[in-house]
Amino acid sequence: MMERINELHSQRNISELKKYLNDINPADIAQLLENVFDERERVFLFRLLTKENAADTFVEFDGDTQENLIIAFSDTELKEVLDEIYIDDAADIIEEMPATIVKRILKNTDPETREAINTILKYPEDSAGSIMTPEFVDLKRDMTVEDAFKRIRRTGLDKETIYTCYVMDASRHLIGVTTVKELLLSDSDDVIEDLMETNVISINTLDDQETATQTLSKYDFLALPVVDMENRLVGIITVDDAIDVIQEENTEDIQKMAAITPTDTPYLKTSVIDLWKKRIPWLMMLMISATLTSQILTTFETRLMTVAVLTAFIPMLMGTSGNSGGQSSAMIIRALSLDEVGFKDVFKVIWKEFRVGVISGLSLAVVCFAKLILFDRIILGNDDITFMVSLVICFTILVETICAKIIGSALPIIAKKMGLDPAVLANPFITTLSDVVSLLVYIGFAVLILHL
Amino acid sequence: MMERINELHSQRNISELKKYLNDINPADIAQLLENVFDERERVFLFRLLTKENAADTFVEFDGDTQENLIIAFSDTELKEVLDEIYIDDAADIIEEMPATIVKRILKNTDPETREAINTILKYPEDSAGSIMTPEFVDLKRDMTVEDAFKRIRRTGLDKETIYTCYVMDASRHLIGVTTVKELLLSDSDDVIEDLMETNVISINTLDDQETATQTLSKYDFLALPVVDMENRLVGIITVDDAIDVIQEENTEDIQKMAAITPTDTPYLKTSVIDLWKKRIPWLMMLMISATLTSQILTTFETRLMTVAVLTAFIPMLMGTSGNSGGQSSAMIIRALSLDEVGFKDVFKVIWKEFRVGVISGLSLAVVCFAKLILFDRIILGNDDITFMVSLVICFTILVETICAKIIGSALPIIAKKMGLDPAVLANPFITTLSDVVSLLVYIGFAVLILHL
Numbered sequence: 001m002m003e004r005i006n007e008l009h010s011q012r013n014i015s016e017l018k019k020y021l022n023d024i025n026p027a028d029i030a031q032l033l034e035n036v037f038d039e040r041e042r043v044f045l046f047r048l049l050t051k052e053n054a055a056d057t058f059v060e061f062d063g064d065t066q067e068n069l070i071i072a073f074s075d076t077e078l079k080e081v082l083d084e085i086y087i088d089d090a091a092d093i094i095e096e097m098p099a100t101i102v103k104r105i106l107k108n109t110d111p112e113t114r115e116a117i118n119t120i121l122k123y124p125e126d127s128a129g130s131i132m133t134p135e136f137v138d139l140k141r142d143m144t145v146e147d148a149f150k151r152i153r154r155t156g157l158d159k160e161t162i163y164t165c166y167v168m169d170a171s172r173h174l175i176g177v178t179t180v181k182e183l184l185l186s187d188s189d190d191v192i193e194d195l196m197e198t199n200v201i202s203i204n205t206l207d208d209q210e211t212a213t214q215t216l217s218k219y220d221f222l223a224l225p226v227v228d229m230e231n232r233l234v235g236i237i238t239v240d241d242a243i244d245v246i247q248e249e250n251t252e253d254i255q256k257m258a259a260i261t262p263t264d265t266p267y268l269k270t271s272v273i274d275l276w277k278k279r280i281p282w283l284m285m286l287m288i289s290a291t292l293t294s295q296i297l298t299t300f301e302t303r304l305m306t307v308a309v310l311t312a313f314i315p316m317l318m319g320t321s322g323n324s325g326g327q328s329s330a331m332i333i334r335a336l337s338l339d340e341v342g343f344k345d346v347f348k349v350i351w352k353e354f355r356v357g358v359i360s361g362l363s364l365a366v367v368c369f370a371k372l373i374l375f376d377r378i379i380l381g382n383d384d385i386t387f388m389v390s391l392v393i394c395f396t397i398l399v400e401t402i403c404a405k406i407i408g409s410a411l412p413i414i415a416k417k418m419g420l421d422p423a424v425l426a427n428p429f430i431t432t433l434s435d436v437v438s439l440l441v442y443i444g445f446a447v448l449i450l451h452l
Numbered sequence: 453m454m455e456r457i458n459e460l461h462s463q464r465n466i467s468e469l470k471k472y473l474n475d476i477n478p479a480d481i482a483q484l485l486e487n488v489f490d491e492r493e494r495v496f497l498f499r500l501l502t503k504e505n506a507a508d509t510f511v512e513f514d515g516d517t518q519e520n521l522i523i524a525f526s527d528t529e530l531k532e533v534l535d536e537i538y539i540d541d542a543a544d545i546i547e548e549m550p551a552t553i554v555k556r557i558l559k560n561t562d563p564e565t566r567e568a569i570n571t572i573l574k575y576p577e578d579s580a581g582s583i584m585t586p587e588f589v590d591l592k593r594d595m596t597v598e599d600a601f602k603r604i605r606r607t608g609l610d611k612e613t614i615y616t617c618y619v620m621d622a623s624r625h626l627i628g629v630t631t632v633k634e635l636l637l638s639d640s641d642d643v644i645e646d647l648m649e650t651n652v653i654s655i656n657t658l659d660d661q662e663t664a665t666q667t668l669s670k671y672d673f674l675a676l677p678v679v680d681m682e683n684r685l686v687g688i689i690t691v692d693d694a695i696d697v698i699q700e701e702n703t704e705d706i707q708k709m710a711a712i713t714p715t716d717t718p719y720l721k722t723s724v725i726d727l728w729k730k731r732i733p734w735l736m737m738l739m740i741s742a743t744l745t746s747q748i749l750t751t752f753e754t755r756l757m758t759v760a761v762l763t764a765f766i767p768m769l770m771g772t773s774g775n776s777g778g779q780s781s782a783m784i785i786r787a788l789s790l791d792e793v794g795f796k797d798v799f800k801v802i803w804k805e806f807r808v809g810v811i812s813g814l815s816l817a818v819v820c821f822a823k824l825i826l827f828d829r830i831i832l833g834n835d836d837i838t839f840m841v842s843l844v845i846c847f848t849i850l851v852e853t854i855c856a857k858i859i860g861s862a863l864p865i866i867a868k869k870m871g872l873d874p875a876v877l878a879n880p881f882i883t884t885l886s887d888v889v890s891l892l893v894y895i896g897f898a899v900l901i902l903h904l
Contacts, residue, residue: 023651027670153636162633163615163674180632181614184605199475217699218479220692222615222674239691240672246695247669250702251786257706258782259775267787268797272807279779279808280815286775287816287849290768291823297764298834311763312749315887316742318767322774323711323738323883327731330710334703335719345720355724356731363732364739371743382750397739431775435767 001028002036005045018048026053030060043072055084062269063096070101079108086160087113088133088241091120120235128212129205131245132226132235137165141175141193145186152180160238164223167196174200174225174233202227205234210249213242214339253337256423257330259286282427289432293318296439303443303452309384310446313393314439320364321400321438325430328353328408333423336416343417346410353409354402361401365394392445399445400438407433453480454488457497470500478505482512495524507536514721515548522553531560538612539565540585540693543572572687580664581657583697584678584687589617593627593645597638604632612690616675619648626652626677626685654679657686662701665694666791705789708875709782711738734879741884745770748891755895755904761836762898765845766891772816773852773890777882780805780860785875788868795869798862805861806854813853817846844897851897852890859885 001024008017021029029049033042046069049057058066058081070078082090082105090109094102094117106114116134123129137159139148148165156162165183167176176196186195202225203212216224216239223236252262259282263270270278297304297314304310332349335341341349372390376382408430412422446452453476460469473481481501485494498521501509510518510533522530534542534557542561546554546569558566568586575581589611591600600617608614617635619628628648638647654677655664668676668691675688704714711734715722722730749756749766756762784801787793793801824842828834860882864874898904 025651025653025671027672149636156633157637162636180636181608184601184614184632185609199477201477217692217695219477220479222691239674239695240669243669243691243695243698246698246702247790250698251790254706254709254782254786257709258778260779260783266790266792267783268793268800272804272811275783275804275808276811276815279776280812283772283775283779283812283816283853284819287768287772287820288823290771293767293771294764297767298761298836301760301764305757305760308753308757309750311766312746312753314763315745315749315766315770315891316739318770319742319745319883319887320735320739323735324731326710327712327735330706331712331719331727334706338699338703338718340718341720348720352724352727356727359724359728360732360735363728364735367736368739371740384750401735431771435771439767 001032005032009041009045014048017045021045021048022050022053026056027060029053029057033057034061034065039068039072043069047077051080051084055081059085059089059093063093066093067097067101070097070104075104075108078104082109082113086133086135087116088120088131088160088235091117091130094121123205126209127205128203128207128209128226128237129235131209131212131241132205132237133160133241134235135159136223136225136233136236137162138233139165139167139178139192141167141169141191141196143192144188145183145190145192145195146188148178148183148192149188160236161223164221164236166225166233166236167192168233172232174202174227174231176200177225200225202231202233203237204229209245210337212237213245213249216242217246249337253333253423256421257333257427259283259427286431290435292432293435293439296436296443300443304446306452307384307389307446307450309382309389310392310442314442317393317396317400317442318435318438320397321404321434322431324357324360324401325404325408325434328356328405329412329427329430332409332412336412336422341413343413346413346417349409349413350406353405357402357405358398360405361398364401365398368397369394388449392442392449395445395449396438396442399441400434403437403441404430404434407437453484457484461493461497466500469497473497473500474502474505478508479512481505481509485509486513486517491520491524495521499529503532503536507533511537511541511545515545518545519549519553522549522556527556527560530556534561534565538585538587539568540572540583540612540687543569543582546573575657578661579657580655580659580661580678580689581687583661583664583693584657584689585612585693586687587611588675588677588685588688589614590685591617591619591630591644593619593621593643593648595644596640597635597642597644597647598640600630600635600644601640612688613675616673616688618677618685618688619644620685624684626654626679626683628652629677652677654683654685655689656681661697662789664689665697665701668694669698701789705785705875708873709785709879711735711879738883742887744884745887745891748888748895752895756898758904759836759841759898759902761834761841762844762894766894769845769848769852769890769894770887772849773856773886774883776809776812776853777856777860777886780808780857781864781879781882784861784864788864788874793865795865798865798869801861801865802858805857809854809857810850812857813850816853817850820849821846840901844894844901847897847901848890848894851893852886855889855893856882856886859889 004020008020033045037045094105120130135158137152152162163180165178166174169175176198177200178192178196182195201219203215205226205228212224223238225233226235226237228234248264255262261278263278332341369390372385377385411430415425416422456472460472485497489497546557572582587610589604604614615632617630618626621627628650629652630644630648634647653671655667657678657680664676675690677685678687678689680686700716707714713730715730784793821842824837829837863882867877868874
C-alpha cells in the first residue's frame with residue numbers, strides 16, 4: 001500500500017491518490033499514516049480523506065498523533081471531524097488531551113454534544129457510564145414497524161449501532177427492546193409493543209465495566225443498554241467497545257499477576273522510565289518482603305550449618321512452593337475474573353486445592369526422593385545426602401505444596417471479598433507467605449528428623 | 453426466579469409456568485436448569501420451552517447436561533432442537549459427545565446440515581475454519597436493495613447474523629460486502645454492486661483463530677468472512693463467537709504463564725484428578741530443573757561455608773531475579789498475543805529491557821545496600837554483614853536484574869519465531885535460566901570480592 005501511495009504522491013496524481021486512500025479501511029489508513037509517514041505528509045494525506053473516513057481514521061490514532069493533528073487543523077477542519085465521531089470516542093480523546101486542546105475541542109462542538117461528552121466524563125473510571133455512548137435508536141411502544149424503519153432511516157446514520165432499538169416511555173424509562181432482524185421479519189403494520197422483548201437486560205451506569213462486558217458476552221448482545229438509578233435509559237455499550245474493554249482488562253490482569261502496575265499503553269510505545277515506574281515499586285516491595293526469609297535463615301544459621309547440605313536445596317524447595325501456589329492463584333484469579341467462582345465457593349475451592357495439593361505433593365515427593373537416593377547419592381556418590389536428609393526434603397515438598405495450594409487459592413478470593421483487587425494483592429502476599437511457610441516447614445522437619 | 457418456578461410447578465399451573473419460563477433469557481434458563489434442578493425436573497421444564505428457546509438454551513448447557521438431555525430426548529425432540537441450532541454450535545456439541553450420541557445426532561440431521569457439520573469438523577483445532585458457521589446472507593451484485601431485503605426476509609431467520617451481507621459471483625468468490633444499515637439508508641432501486649464495499653477484508657480457513665479474532669476486533673466487524681484457498685466464501689465468524697475465543701485464548705495464556713496445561717473447563721467443574729494432570733508435569737519439570745541450583749550450591753558448598761551469611765540471601769536474590777524476569781516475560785508474551793510486538797522488534801525490545809534492567813537493578817541495589825548496612829548491621833547488630841558482603845549482594849542484584857530482564861523478554865520472542873508457544877516455553881526456561889544465572893553471578897562476585 002505504502003509504495004502505491006508514495007508513487008501517486010510523487011506523480012502529484014491527487015485525484016487517484018484520494019480515490020486509492022479512501023478505499024482502504026480506516027483502521028489500516030491510521031496504521032499506515034501513523035507508522036510510515038512523517039507529520040507533514042500525514043496531515044497532507046489525512047486532508048484527502050472523505051469526512052466520514054477522516055473521522056473513522058482519527059479515532060484509531062494514538063493520543064500523540066491526535067494531538068499533533070488537532071494542532072495542525074483549522075477550526076473548520078476540527079469541527080468537521082468532531083461532528084462525525086461518536087460521543088464515547090470524543091470523550092476518550094478529551095480524557096487524554098492537555099487542557100488547551102480540550103478547550104479548543106469543546107469550543108468546536110455544539111452545546112448538546114458538549115453536554116453529552118461532559119456527562120460521560122463525569123462517570124468514574126472503569127464504570128459502565130464511562131464507556132457508553134448516548135447515540136442509540138429509540139422507539140415508542142405505539143409505533144408501527146413502518147414508523148420504526150422511518151425513524152431508523154432518518155436518525156440511523158449518526159447512531160453507533162442501529163441493529164438493537166430501545167423502546168422508552170414518555171419519561172425515558174426503558175420498557176422494551178427489539179432488533180432490526182425482528183423488524184425486518186415482521187409486517188410493516190405490526191406494532192412495536194407487540195413484538196418487543198419486555199424482559200430487558202440492562203446495566204447501571206455505576207456498575208463496573210467488567211460486569212458490563214460479562215453481561216454482554218453472556219447474552220451474546222450487540223449492544224447493552226445502560227440505565228441510571230431511576231431505570232432511565234442513558235446510553236448503550238456496543239460490542240466492539242466491549243471487546244476493547246475485555247482485552248484491556250485481560251492485559252491488566254496479566255500485568256498485575258506479574259507484579260506490574262497496569263498500563264494500557266502498547267509495549268513499544270511505553271518509555272523506559274514509564275516501564276521502570278510501573279515495575280519498580282513491586283520489585284522493591286517483593287525484595288524487602290523476601291528479606292524475611294534471610295532473617296529466618298540467619299536465625300537458624302548455626303543449626304543449619306551442622307548439616308550443610310540442607311542449604312543447597314533451599315532454592316529448589318522455594319521454587320517448587322512458588323510454582324504450586326502460582327498455579328492455584330492464576331486459576332482462581334482467572335475464575336474470579338470470569339465470574340465462575342465467588343466468595344460462596346471459598347471452602348469448596350480450598351477443599352479441592354487441598355486434595356490437588358496432597359496428590360501433587362506426594363507425586364513430587366516420591367520422584368524427588370528417588371532422584372536424591374538413586375542419582376545424587378548412588379550415581380553421583382554424594383554421601384551427604386543421607387536417607388534422613390532426603391526424608392526431610394521430601395516431607396517438606398509434600399507439606400509446602402499443600403500449603404502453597406491453599407494459600408494461592410484462598411488469598412485471591414478473600415482479597416476480592418474485602419474489596420481489594422485479587423490479582424494485585426494476591427501476588428506479593430502469596431509469594432512471601434509461601435516462601436516463609438516453606439522455610440519454616442523445612443527447618444521444622446530438619447529439627448524433628450535430624451535433631452539439629 | 454427459582455422460587456416462582458417451584459411455586460408454579462407445585463401448583464401444577466403448567467400454562468403459566470410455560471409463559472414464565474419462555475420469558476426468561478435462554479442464557480439464564482440454562483444456568484437455572486443446570487445448577488438448581490435435578491435431571492428429571494430439568495427434562496420436564498426443558499420440554500415447556502418453545503422450539504427456538506429450547507435450542508438457544510440447549511447450546512448454553514455444558515457437555516454433560518447436553519448428553520443427558522439427548523439421552524432423554526425422543527428422536528423427534530432431538531430433531532427439533534437440532535433443526536434450530538446453528539451449524540457451528542452443532543459442530544461444537546458433536547466434538548464433545550461420545551460416539552453413540554454422535555451417531556444419533558447425525559442420524560437426526562438432514563444430509564445438507566450433516567455435510568456442513570462434517571466440513572467444519574475437518575478443519576484443524578483452533579483454525580478459523582473450525583469456529584466459522586456457513587449460515588450467512590449471500591447476495592448477488594445485480595440485485596437491487598429491494599431484492600436484497602426480500603432475500604434477507606426469506607432466508608434471514610436461519611442465519612446467525614443478517615446484518616453483514618456478502619456478495620458472491622457465480623463461482624462463490626467473495627467480491628463485496630454490505631450491511632443492513634447501508635441497505636436501509638439506500639433507495640430501494642439502488643443496485644448492490646454500486647453500494648457494496650469491494651475492498652473486502654477476509655481470513656483463510658486455515659488461519660489461526662487468534663488471527664481471526666484480532667482482525668475482527670481491529671476492524672470492529674460484527675462478522676468476519678472466511679474464504680478457502682481459492683477465495684471462495686465458505687463461512688463467517690460472528691462477533692459473539694469471537695468474544696468466546698478471545699476469553700478462551702486469554703485463559704489459556706494465563707494458565708500457560710502459570711505453568712499449567714491449558715483447559716477450557718470452568719474451574720469448579722474440573723475434577724481434582726484433572727487439575728492434577730494439568731499441573732503436575734510442569735511442577736515436576738520445574739522441580740527437576742531447579743535441582744540444577746542444588747548441584748551448583750553443592751559444588752561450591754565448602755567455599756560458601758567460609759562466609760556462611762551469604763547463603764541466607766540466596767532465596768531473596770533468586771526471588772528478585774525471578775520477579776524481574778517474570779515482569780518482562782509477562783509484558784512481552786501479552787504484546788505478542790496482541791500482535792503489538794514481532795520478531796523484527798527483538799533487538800529494540802532487548803535494548804529497552806536492558807535499560808529498564810539497569811535502572812531497576814540500580815534502584816534495588818541501592819535500597820538493599822542501605823537496608824543491609826543501616827538495618828541489619830547497625831540496628832540489628834549483625835556483624836556478619838560486612839561492607840564487602842553487602843557489596844557482593846548488591847552487585848548481584850544489579851547484574852541479575854539486567855540478565856533476568858533480557859532473558860525474560862528475548863526468550864518468548866525467540867520461542868514464537870521458532871514456532872513454539874511463547875507462554876508455554878518461556879516459563880520453565882526463564883525460571884531455570886535466571887535462577888542459574890543469579891547463582892553463578894552471586895558466587896562469581898563472592899569469589900572476586902571476598903576471595904573465597
